[in-house]
Amino acid sequence: MISFSYDKIRRLQDRLIPAGLFACALLSVLTTLFIVGILAVEAVSFFREVSIWEFVTGTTWTPLFDPQHWGILPLVAGTLMVGVGAALFAIPLGLGSAIYLSEYANKRTRVIVKPILEILAGVPTIVYGYFSLVFITPVLQAIIPSTQVFNALSASIAVGIMITPMISSLSEEALLAVPNSMREGAYALGATKLEATHKVVIPYALSGIIASIVLAVSRALGETMIVTVAAGATPSLSLNYLESIQTMTAYIVQVSMGDTPMGSVEYQSIFAVGITLFLFTLVMNFAAIAITKRFKIGE
């Protein structure tokens, strides 16, 4: 009798516990729904005051003084400048490191160097912001005297250093996943190491490499503290890397730090900017996931 009820409890457990666990898993779905919902609701209020057309096509962004202009293009330009600048810096460094570690380095070097490189990914972004403002900018000013104190180049370099280990780690994994028989086939045909890497290994791992770059650039677009500290607060379409700019993220910080009353257009504007940023990163993240899926089938 007792063993029967014990059995019952066990069966009940096996039903209740999955339900509880499912509730936990739902929390992450709720997070996404709330993110999209909150951004959308406040952005809709914003678009009651400001026309979407002006927001999407306007070329001046002057929300904090009269006359207010709500064209997001300068913020998008600032964000993309940092994204592109960081990528130009990080792709050669990250890919070069990945290729050396996976194709040339012996196991000992790999085991030592890889974790050290990954430290770069763990350094807090505010530290990069400090490094950018206090160390990189003065060097840039020494080389090009017309460089402003806050400038896009310095921030781009710092963001580039930050995302380099993302590219190198993920690309190296993609390169290591290439079967050795592919390399041996190339050598058997008389290829040098470089030729085997260039013509056989990299094409085979290409989707993994591209996914790593897309993910890293997505991270660069959403980066906040480095650009807030080092890139300035001047929304501008000048595309001049030596001048002060403002990114979408830096604008959100600027408004968050001020005393904008809830419900005002300025307050709502950060959600309109936020949803724009969210869409940019969403598209890139899905692209990376889609590319990786194809890559896995190819294996």
Next chain:
Amino acid sequence: MLAHSREHKIYQWRKLKDTLFKGLFFTAIVISLAALAALLGGILMKGLPYLTLDFLSSYPSRFAAKAGIKSALAGTFAFIMITGPTAFVVGVLTAVYLEEYAKKNWLTNLLQLNIANLAGVPSIVYGMLGMVIFVRGLGLGRSVLAGALTMTLLILPVIVVATQEAIKAVPVALRHASYALGATTTQTVFRVVLPVAMPGILTGTILAVSRALGETAPLITIGALTYVAFLPTGPMSEFTVLPIQIFNWVSRPQAAFQDIAAAGIIVLLSIMLLLNGAAIYLRNKYRKPVE
């Protein structure tokens, strides 16, 4: 003979190119490592002279020479004490559901895709979420609790993925043995699988918490204060954390504040280094407990 020497030249050129590119790839690593060295070296040089006991035990001040990080350290500690355990519990349970209970159907795929995407959402967007839900919606104000819950959502995907990896690495034989003894799924998961996977789970959690420790943007968005001259008294207390204090000092034009910002960074990096060291220690100590 002529053709032969031409072929030989091409061969030499190919060999040369091979060596040149090997050098280029190696240079990429050297530059990356040099950047790390410059970053750490520069900060140590600037900050070390200001890293005194007074600096650790003073409240922030208008005067750089008197300013310290007492309230920021206490705030960081208080906020990790909430974020760490909450994110650990929810993250592990989510991963257990996905790995052990979820059926392989579209809903599970959606959950998995959702988690992958959440990991890529910019941290400042989490800050906006936290401001609307926790600070205003639930009326928690700019409290330690509001900040900690925001950060929990931010690091949750990292912990879920790390836990899933750790669970996947548990040998199937152990499960079979457990089932053979008549255990239910639940008993098998909680008494066999999770204990074996725990080192991996803890490593992932520590790394995620260490990331939370360095995050600044979400806490600025939810309105963490930059000037706090008191210690947090409970979860509803207003607070500041080390990265916010550092940000505050970095944004001031005076060089003196930037120097103490460097000292603050050294403290922040040391705490993170300790946490990462603990994670590596755990990983090595418990590596391959069962073969």
